[in-house]
Amino acid sequence: MLSGLALTFELVTQGPTSRREVALTFDACQTRSPAGFDKKIVDILCKKKVKATFFLGGAWAKAHPKESSALGTEPLFEIAQHSYFHPHYTALDKRQALADMSRAQDAVIKTTGRTPRYFRPPYGEFNSDTLQCAKQLGLKVVLWSIVTGDPDKNVKATAIIKTVLTKARPGSIVVMHVNGRGWHTAEALPGLIDGLRAKGYRLVTVSDLLRTKT
Numbered sequence: 001m002l003s004g005l006a007l008t009f010e011l012v013t014q015g016p017t018s019r020r021e022v023a024l025t026f027d028a029c030q031t032r033s034p035a036g037f038d039k040k041i042v043d044i045l046c047k048k049k050v051k052a053t054f055f056l057g058g059a060w061a062k063a064h065p066k067e068s069s070a071l072g073t074e075p076l077f078e079i080a081q082h083s084y085f086h087p088h089y090t091a092l093d094k095r096q097a098l099a100d101m102s103r104a105q106d107a108v109i110k111t112t113g114r115t116p117r118y119f120r121p122p123y124g125e126f127n128s129d130t131l132q133c134a135k136q137l138g139l140k141v142v143l144w145s146i147v148t149g150d151p152d153k154n155v156k157a158t159a160i161i162k163t164v165l166t167k168a169r170p171g172s173i174v175v176m177h178v179n180g181r182g183w184h185t186a187e188a189l190p191g192l193i194d195g196l197r198a199k200g201y202r203l204v205t206v207s208d209l210l211r212t213k214t
């Protein structure tokens, strides 16, 4: 069933390989227990004028109204969504999936003033119901092609930089975390950004990466 549906539902793991572009993405995951915000990440992106896409959890946005509003007003940033309570979508029925996803959409619009076009399922887990709900809400499902491993305290900044610079290809989508659980993310960012630029990559939003025109 899923393989047949996959043709009609868009699932993105990377952009076209025809342009030397990479998208840095930052998830703000929040379950029913509180998460944080790593402002250093945002400061570095702004200082280096780096475009990025933030996948905000609805519960996170609601708990961080000031930060969400600031992200929404920064022209370098694109705002996407990352569910409301960060559930395992494969454990939800379709009604529950739609409720969580649409609640997140409302919360992110309300707090950022921007309307997400992309949905990233928590843990990268999805099924045909997830894809149908996203389509119903006008959202494309976006995963990633490079995992930095930044939620692991033992993954040092040097390792994050090495992973990204080794795996980067035209069209890559890199996943990191801005919710205070990306332990060495901010520390890695300057080297990661400079390294990608030195390799000739433009850093773009997911929308830029997926655009059809050159």
Ligand SMILES: [Zn+2]
Residues within 6 Å of the ligand: 027, 028, 029, 030, 082, 086, 122, 123
């Ligand atoms: Zn997450």
